[in-house]
Amino acid sequence: MDDPLIIAGREFRSRLITGTGGAANLSVLERALVASGTELTTVAMRRVDAAGQTGVLELLRRLGIEVLPNTAGCRTSAEAVLTAQLAREALETNWVKLEVVHDEETLLPDPVELLDAAERLVNDGFVVLPYTNDDPVLARKLEDIGCATVMPLGSPIGTGLGIRNPHNIELITSRASVPVVLDAGIGTASDAALAMELGCSAVLLATAVTRAQDPERMGAAMRCAVEGGRLARLAGRIPQRFWAQASSPGL
């Protein structure tokens, strides 16, 4: 069945976007990425240090996976805009996963700084994929100013708490006209499937795979979950009922 994910005019066969953080080493990361089937994967921008902890770019290029730089660690609009501009220069892509978080304990997006940064980056020609709160009003505003997706959290980054407010996610997907990507909080395969059943166009996750006991197998599980959830969404689930309804004919 031909059902590509389309973001800013670019087609992807996979509806799973992954991160690269948290993997024990590049070899583990490589096996997990391949198993997940992802075609778009995030990287962070950091100072060059003597240890030279690079190699992730070469890995992604070798695997034919598109690079999506993020602005992780930025607390203000100004920091995020500069980081995005540096990523564009370093990686020759105008795509950016925009993250502007408020504090280290929650890593929740700062909506005021986020919206400001998104607007400035859109005006500077970026394809902006904003990590946002599960707030339908903020999601609408991000879409209105020209973001290519909206990416609401299921729960805070790295918690594995799943989707804490499914109704808000459904409110967002029900009226968005850009792809909605469930970003952050995924713990296991059922969370990813639920995101797709709620109408999300894709799922973005990292920790759930990279810190699983078997990252390669969890990568495969997430691929299946996203595909299964998408199929279920398109198939149309049965309405929920209070009383039982026999599926066999009466005697």
Place this chain on the structure above:
Amino acid sequence: MRAQVNGTSRDLAEGTSVAAVVTLVGAPEKGVAVALDGAVVPKALWGSTIVPDGGVVEVLTAVQGG
């Protein structure tokens, strides 16, 4: 003269270019970007951009994350 390079104060010769600082920190060939005093310096201008006394240089690359 002195400049801040990736958060560390360093002695640099007068007239040191951004390109020289990139080499100094051991940056890889590809996937690197530079900010000087909070603004991006495009790669084409690294050789001709001189780091001023007290300048703040950030040399960044992509790492695992997100």
